[in-house]
Amino acid sequence: MDLQTATDTLRRKVGDDCRLNAVLKFDCGADGAAVIDAQAVPNRVHNDAQAADCTVELPLATLGDLLSGELDPMVGFMTGKFKVHGDMAVAMKLQRVLG
Numbered sequence: 001m002d003l004q005t006a007t008d009t010l011r012r013k014v015g016d017d018c019r020l021n022a023v024l025k026f027d028c029g030a031d032g033a034a035v036i037d038a039q040a041v042p043n044r045v046h047n048d049a050q051a052a053d054c055t056v057e058l059p060l061a062t063l064g065d066l067l068s069g070e071l072d073p074m075v076g077f078m079t080g081k082f083k084v085h086g087d088m089a090v091a092m093k094l095q096r097v098l099g
Contacts, residue, residue, distance in 0.1 A: 001064030003032045007047055009067045010034055016042035018097050022090040025052035031060040036097065054090035058082035066098055073098060 001009075006026075014020075020038035027033045035052065037044040058066075062081050065071035073094045076082055084091045 001060065001067070003028065003034065003047065003060060006060065006063050006067060007034045007045055010036060011045040013067070013098060014038070014043050014045050018043055020090065020093050020097055022053040022087065022093075023050060024090055024094070024097075025050070025055045026063050027055050027057045028060040028063055029057070034063070052086060054084065054086040054088070056082050056084055056091065056094075069098075 014036055018036070018038050020036065020043075022038055024036045024038070025033050032047055033049075035046055035048065035050050037046070037050065058081065062071065062076065066073060066076060071081065077084060077091070
């Protein structure tokens with residue numbers, strides 16, 4: 001999955017109001033980042049640089065696995081497939097957004 005496909009998939013999953021009430025960034029290193037700005041009304045998903053309440057560092061392939069449902073967010077975190085920085089309460093809501 002490329003970054004544009006991941007961003008489009010996130011946009012569909014998030015919709016206009018995912019009730020995250022925070023900014024969550026998926027940082028895929030050199031491949032770029034996808035940002036969910038759930039403080040904006042309606043919610044916005046983009047690839048622009050923006051400060052985030054919570055940042056998930058992961059390879060683009062792992063983001064693809066999360067979005068496709070092949071990787072459960074809690075399992076991915078517990079097995080070290082990605083790292084979370086910032087507000088853990090936001091990270092805990094990830095399941096609801098991706099579900």
